[in-house]
Amino acid sequence: MGLRLSGKGQQSPRMVIFAAIFILMTLLILYGSNNVNDSIYTPMHVATSHTLKTTDLKKWAGKDGYVPFHGNKSMTMHCHNCALVTSSSHVLGSQAGEEIDRTECVIRMNDAPTLGYETDVGSRTSLRVVAHSSVFRVVRRPNDFLHRMDSNPVIIFWGPPNKIGRDAKGTLYRLIQRVSMTYSNVSCFSIAPSKMRKFDALFHRETGRDRQKSHSWLSTGWFTMVTAIEICDNIKVYGMVPPNHCSPFSRRKPGSKKMPYHYYKPRGPDECVTYLQNESGRRGNHHRFITEKQVFARWAKQYNITFAHPKW
Ligand SMILES: *[C@@H]1O[C@H](CO)[C@@H](O)[C@H](O)[C@H]1NC(C)=O
Ligand SMILES: *[C@@H]1O[C@H](CO)[C@@H](O)[C@H](O)[C@H]1NC(C)=O
Ligand SMILES: *[C@@H]1O[C@H](CO)[C@@H](O)[C@H](O)[C@H]1NC(C)=O
Ligand SMILES: *[C@@H]1O[C@H](CO)[C@@H](O)[C@H](O)[C@H]1NC(C)=O
DSSP, X not given: OOOOOOSSSOOOHHHHHHHXXXXXXXXXXXXXXXXXXXXXXXXXXXXXXXXXXXXXXXXXXXXXXXXXXXXXXXXXXXXXXXXXXXXXXXXXXXXXXXXXXXXXXXXXXXXXXXXXOHHHHOSOOSEEEEEGGGHHHHHTOHHHHTTTSOSSOEEXXXXXXXXXXXXTOOHHHHHHXXXXXXXXXXXXXXXXXXXXXXXXXXXXXXXXXXXXTTTEEOOXXXXXXXXXXXXXXXXXXXXXXXXTTTSTTSSSOTTOOOOBSSTTOTTSOXXXXXXXXXXXXXXXXXXOHHHHHHHHHHHHHHTEEEEETTTO
């Protein structure tokens, strides 16, 4: 993929100069059209597999990592087949709704709705993974997110233990607890502080970068993918682009049309702009969406993960 200057090694210098100018122009056009101002595409270094101590995520799993908000439920979900529906606008037009709804377990993220998008994303939800920052958006519309779930649905909330941890007893914690008591057939869990640290350690091992020192935030996608690997024997991911998708060397056409970051926010930010800006962000903390996908690509070979819309 991408442009190569290799070949029979007998191009004239003029050809080489021409090709170099062409590549430069392409880069300029791409950066211009993507509105990415201060960034060069620099995915973080991802350690190659032989330098890694690989983690067996199947063994890494354990119900101890999840703390119930109410009662003494434990996280025992296990599925043979899972559909992991991303929130990307790549799901739009996929017509995958029926196939998703036929899958044993359907996993969604944050406040991604089904109402009005059933044809493309289906209507069932077995598991939702929700970031602390999305809690209000989810509990504000219980009809959309809690009534429309499978019969024994699970919601996993992740976030800093001082915000949603059991010992925090903060507003957010009490809010989720109240919801959890009201909708008693929905099992609500938070990720235990010890497991949050394991998620950081996993990022470090898989990318070679310390999460905090590299000013990275883990994404809900990261938590969801790891959780899915823990509980599912097979995973089909809908709407996730491959790691090189937003690279200037990808097959994406220059000036290709804007793809909203979220399918339910058609006027929201563009996916590649969001990915590239976060990937290269150095001041403050940023999501490393592209780096995370490089890890997912490796996990896909190790666990039974396939990608649809786009297929890769
Ligand atoms: C969980 O709670 C129920 C009642 O709320 C009780 O009957 C059961 O024994 C408890 N299970 C454990 C493992 O503590
Ligand atoms: C929860 O249980 C009640 C009855 O106990 C039922 O009416 C409701 O549909 C259930 N909710 C879900 C999400 O399964
Ligand atoms: C990084 O991604 C988040 C979405 O998780 C977005 O809100 C934010 O604007 C992005 N940051 C940059 C610098 O693009
Ligand atoms: C992949 O799927 C097969 C068949 O469903 C299952 O037997 C196997 O355990 C799975 N492999 C992993 C690594 O989960």
